[in-house]
Amino acid sequence: MERGYTAIKEMDHVVPNFIKRVGEEGGQALIIELERGADSAKTHDTQAATRIVGQELNRQVRKINEARIKEHEEEIRRVQADTEAMLKEHAAQRENNADDSSHDTAVSLPLLPLSVPPLVLLPEFDEGSRNNRGLENDMTGGLLCPGEIDWKDDIVRAAVQRMDPEYDFASSAHSLCFYKDQKFTLDDPDKGFLQSHWLLQMYRTIFTSPSSAKGQSEDVENLPPSKKKKSLKSHRAHVANIIHMTEVTPRSIAYAAVHLHIALTDSSHWTHSYDGYNYQDLWNFVVDFFEDPVDEEAEKQGKELLKWWTDRIFTGTGSAANSRGTKMKSTRRPLRSLGGWILNILHRHRVNGSFQFCMRSLGSHLGRLQPLKGLYLIYQLISTVLIRLPIWVLTPILRSWRPRPHWTMRRSVKLKVVRHMIDLTTTIGPLRKTPNHLAITPGTGVNGVWIPPIPGLVKEELERWANVSQVISTEIPGYWQHKKGSTIDIAAPPMPGEKVIYSLHGGLLQHVDSVHRVFSCEYRLSSGEGVRAQNPFPAALIDALAGYVYLVDIVKFDPADIILEVLEEI
Numbered sequence: 001m002e003r004g005y006t007a008i009k010e011m012d013h014v015v016p017n018f019i020k021r022v023g024e025e026g027g028q029a030l031i032i033e034l035e036r037g038a039d040s041a042k043t044h045d046t047q048a049a050t051r052i053v054g055q056e057l058n059r060q061v062r063k064i065n066e067a068r069i070k071e072h073e074e075e076i077r078r079v080q081a082d083t084e085a086m087l088k089e090h091a092a093q094r095e096n097n098a099d100d101s102s103h104d105t106a107v108s109l110p111l112l113p114l115s116v117p118p119l120v121l122l123p124e125f126d127e128g129s130r131n132n133r134g135l136e137n138d139m140t141g142g143l144l145c146p147g148e149i150d151w152k153d154d155i156v157r158a159a160v161q162r163m164d165p166e167y168d169f170a171s172s173a174h175s176l177c178f179y180k181d182q183k184f185t186l187d188d189p190d191k192g193f194l195q196s197h198w199l200l201q202m203y204r205t206i207f208t209s210p211s212s213a214k215g216q217s218e219d220v221e222n223l224p225p226s227k228k229k230k231s232l233k234s235h236r237a238h239v240a241n242i243i244h245m246t247e248v249t250p251r252s253i254a255y256a257a258v259h260l261h262i263a264l265t266d267s268s269h270w271t272h273s274y275d276g277y278n279y280q281d282l283w284n285f286v287v288d289f290f291e292d293p294v295d296e297e298a299e300k301q302g303k304e305l306l307k308w309w310t311d312r313i314f315t316g317t318g319s320a321a322n323s324r325g326t327k328m329k330s331t332r333r334p335l336r337s338l339g340g341w342i343l344n345i346l347h348r349h350r351v352n353g354s355f356q357f358c359m360r361s362l363g364s365h366l367g368r369l370q371p372l373k374g375l376y377l378i379y380q381l382i383s384t385v386l387i388r389l390p391i392w393v394l395t396p397i398l399r400s401w402r403p404r405p406h407w408t409m410r411r412s413v414k415l416k417v418v419r420h421m422i423d424l425t426t427t428i429g430p431l432r433k434t435p436n437h438l439a440i441t442p443g444t445g446v447n448g449v450w451i452p453p454i455p456g457l458v459k460e461e462l463e464r465w466a467n468v469s470q471v472i473s474t475e476i477p478g479y480w481q482h483k484k485g486s487t488i489d490i491a492a493p494p495m496p497g498e499k500v501i502y503s504l505h506g507g508l509l510q511h512v513d514s515v516h517r518v519f520s521c522e523y524r525l526s527s528g529e530g531v532r533a534q535n536p537f538p539a540a541l542i543d544a545l546a547g548y549v550y551l552v553d554i555v556k557f558d559p560a561d562i563i564l565e566v567l568e569e570i
Helices: 002-014 018-023 027-099 138-144 154-161 197-207 250-264 279-291 296-313 318-324 329-348 353-364 371-397 409-428 460-469 539-554
Strands: 446-451 476-482 500-503 517-521 562-565
Touching: 027 138, 027 197, 027 250, 138 154, 138 250, 197 250, 197 296, 250 279, 250 296, 279 296, 371 409, 446 539, 460 539, 476 539, 500 539, 517 539, 539 562
Parallel strands: 500 517, 500 562
Antiparallel strands: 446 476, 476 517
């Protein structure tokens, strides 16, 4: 009961007025939406966890193989040296016997060293799959096994693998993957607990983005904060920033611990238990370690461990700096006023309607951008009005200078404006808040659904691209738009011969009389040069494929009845 109350208080902190809104009309819908978001996040985190654990496992495999290769090469050199020494000794004996006529010149060939045993290397893991992990694999089995059980003993290991009740690996939460350097002390099981490199990497992957875990040495948990690799400043808005997280919490550690343990198993999906190992019990055990200590000494130890975690995850990073920085607020009001003043000048001089719309959008957001970006926007605004716009108006006077000779001047100027705005947003990011792939955005006449991820279809060349960019398939929003007066249910199976527009850009429904509904996916948008890197290629391509699979496999449209719409005419 107390744990549930604590969770509700945390939710009320993250979601403003959560307790009040749940009690009001529509509160159940809010809970359902939160559950969907939680399921989506869990799916994303499970995939990311599988990949980061695969990368860490392969790093260990390469280290072991490098040691074996070195040892094998040394053994070859030793055998060669021994062989050469014996052959030299044999040759010397023959020469001595040849000089001494009283001896038989025949000398038996010495017994040469045995040949070098063949080199056996460990195979690397599939980083995107949990196949070949679990208790049957010696490496992952050793990490899953509790410290109380001697996994290195062949007899014990075999007993654990055949699920012998005498060696129940599910009876303890002290898996070696949670311990610093995978070292467990039977007399002091709390020593090094929850301080492993594996768990730190998992936490970074989930809460501060997968790229923040790249390049971290295995000894990072022993380094002072000033020596850690700090790269949060260059990352997209990650979970810790989104929920204004400035310190590590017991429940976030427990969440990372569950994901780490599952990622080491060969389970094909998220599960509440694995071979009897209960993940709810693991989560409770980790939370109790901090929130329900057995005595004052244990409480002190828990607080010190949380500080240790916060120092290694947040101290000195951009996330911590952003949570403390409030000095920029004083500069926003002058920028907002200046933006409004420029907008009034544009309105007073009655600038072209479409261009004025673009500039109004730009001016209204000056106050919400960082000061340097605001100054850059002001420069762009003034230079566009005084320099670019006159050139754009004069250039298409001659039809031969227009993009298409049959285009009107208005259309030619509009194209220039739109292209300039696209270039501008590519450089500094969007000027206004728009729907994104993180949540379903309600709208008039638009009904949102969640499109499930398709990790099994990211294969071959697409998989290679995704691995290079560290992109995975994730759940994204999709939107159904029906023609006015349509009685078709949302995501209803198609009527005989019905066609559907799969829109990747928008705006085609009004032009096709024979189509009654349009489906679009809110694919992840990639940032351009000059903006914090996010959702690189092939994220959008994977999302577009997921939307197509949704229409074919879930809604049951025939592929021949899907009309693909990818570009709206300017």
